[in-house]
Amino acid sequence: MLNKWKRVIALEGTKDIRRHKRLQTMLIILLVIGLTVWSAIGTDFSVYEVFSGVGLISNFLFLDLLPPDVTTSGSLLGAILETLYMGFVGMVVGALIALILSFLAAGTTTPHPIIQVVVRAFTSIIRNIPGLIWALILVASYGIGVTVGTLSLILGSVGFLTRVFADTLEEIDTGKIEALNATGSSYLQVLAQGVFPQFIPGFVAWSLYNLELNIRASTIIGMVGGGGIGFAIQKGIKLFQYKEVSMAIILVLVLILSTEFLTSKIRERII
């Protein structure tokens, strides 16, 4: 008898939970719809305009942009290589700086909690301001050119990598660090011999991923004066040389896809 009551009460309980869940789901769906409508009104979005734009867009795509002007590929090659160099230099310098900062920012390795908070706040500011905006700010001081592009990519890499490196360091098995401490090793020895070997796979994988991000970012950094292929695209659009633009876009495509291919191969081998 008692058991039966217990079961009934339990069933009522699950019914309640289910009702509660359904209510929650409905609320979330309503919220999403509400936000979408609010956004559509705020941006004057109309489906009609999009569909009437389809003709214009396809005209532009197929008549103005295509076919790409292959003869310009020679002069664009320099620009796309510049993009690659900026992305790579940004990754290497960024990874080295982030390596040091992340050891200060991770709870497991930081010499002092205050240093940890300061470094985390600093990198959070860098990370949460987009690279293109860094480029825009830097252009005012350094003038147009690859310096700005490279610096803003370095900033972006430092912001991103410090966070993921620090997270990786915090996942490290503290027992192993305890074991090295127990042998009477110094702080530096524990870092180099205990923490670093565990950290390497994450370090390589995240740096490679950052290279992909940088290559993407460096294709556009030129638009605000950071050099590279972005500058060529921006210029081409301003001068209505759309066939050159589409050639540049094809080069961007090739560069990004081959970087993705290469990094995934290296990742597979190392981890």
Add this chain to the structure above:
Amino acid sequence: MSELENPNENIYSLTKDEEEILKPKKDFFIKGVLIFGGLFFLFSLYELNIDYANLLEGTGAFFAMLIDMFPPNISEWAYVLPAAIESLQVAILGTVIAVVISLVLAFLAAENLAPSLWVSRIVKGFATLMRVIPTIIWALIFIVAVGLGPLPGVLAIAVHSLGMLIKVFAQSVEEMDEGKIEALKASGAGWIQIIAQAVIPTVLTALMSWTILRLEIDIGESTILGLVGAGGIGWELMRAMRSYDFNSALFITMVIFIMIFSVEMLSNRLKLKV
């Protein structure tokens, strides 16, 4: 290694045991990658031909400018805040459009659900094209086609996100347990029924967390679209920098930071829940 040449060891080196010791496995691949990476780094640095005098000078100028930027000038908030909200709206609308369309296309792209392998390949090819071209370049293209304003921004975000979402959604579906699909197929369910009854419930959490991640990225991207004239707060920043109004620029940058930072916080919360 040198310790093997130790004369004391030679006594044993003829015995069978000693031969079985595996030599240390040197990973030439990692070394090769590192050496090549180092060389390529130097080469890149050389090719970039950075003007180091300018670097030094510019750094001085940059810090001078940073000091100059303070205090932030908030007097133009009546223009800045609506622009920030517009960026947010562009990001939300663009992401929602991308999610809705990708929900249909991802099932055509997933090899285990696609009507034929060709359909899957074509959809995936288009997705790659959309994903690889950066949002801001899409924005430039749409501006030429439909003019300045938030609309090209929405379209740019929608198209670029669509490419990525199709890819990752299709991957989640492909990683699904085959047995569940087969069980429904065996019971005579149609394509739509299989998707509604088996696929969506299984991959729902993955889809939700990708969507949240994408929204996070898109809010970052929407703040920069204004730089090319596609609406939002980026345009305000561009204007302030162009007119050397650094105090306003700092305020706008702070608003951008707060927007992206709070979204990061919020999505960290949501990720824990999902």
Add this chain to the structure above:
Amino acid sequence: MNPILQIENLDKVYPDGTVALSNINFSVYPGEFVVVIGPSGAGKSTLLRCMNRLIEPTNGNVIFKDKKINQASARQVKQIRREIGMVFQNFNLIDRLTVLNNVLHGRLGYTNTIKGSLGIFSKKDIAEAEEILDRVGLKKQKYKRADELSGGQMQRVGISRALAQRPRLILADEPIASLDPASSKNIMDHIYNICTEDKITAIVNLHQVEVAIKYATRIIGIQNGEVIFDGQPSQLTDRIIDEIYHNRKPPLVHAQ
């Protein structure tokens, strides 16, 4: 004979208020093989880690060879730790490094900071590490990566690392809790034989009372952070065992 280790009025209260140890007193003499037993959560690991100050004691003294570890400077603590080897339940080897490299970590305290960080060790240290590996039967595995070994082999590397310190005292925190019965016996034999041959004092935390009785020269039973038995294995009656585990049977049984 002077004690090698003295524990005086030792208390440990964790920041969250948990009283892990209260008023612990005992001395350990050279050559003893002390086994600490007690139920889960009794404070065995805490006690062991207070001895080499991996955990900061709240009150009381830990005196190793007439030096108060609890009052030593950071530098002195490192010097004292060199003479105290430690063996862990989860072995705590660095997975991606070779077996030999892991053993050489025992020499880090004696090696120059920069050289040690770069993993450069003297020929003498390397030869000695190989000798130790030979002794625990792992000579052939010296160039294997640590994560390629079986559990029993890993623990032998853990023991070798401790031995490489040329310690006066070995602390072992449940060295066989993650091993199967055969490996467990092998590991306990290794620890016992090496400590006897090299005249190293040992303090070992164990769950299994039978194993404790088999190897120990002295058994310390703790419960709720207090010593409630300290004597010869022969003095450990069933009644006392019951009392130590306080009717909460040993955890293995309790779990079922």
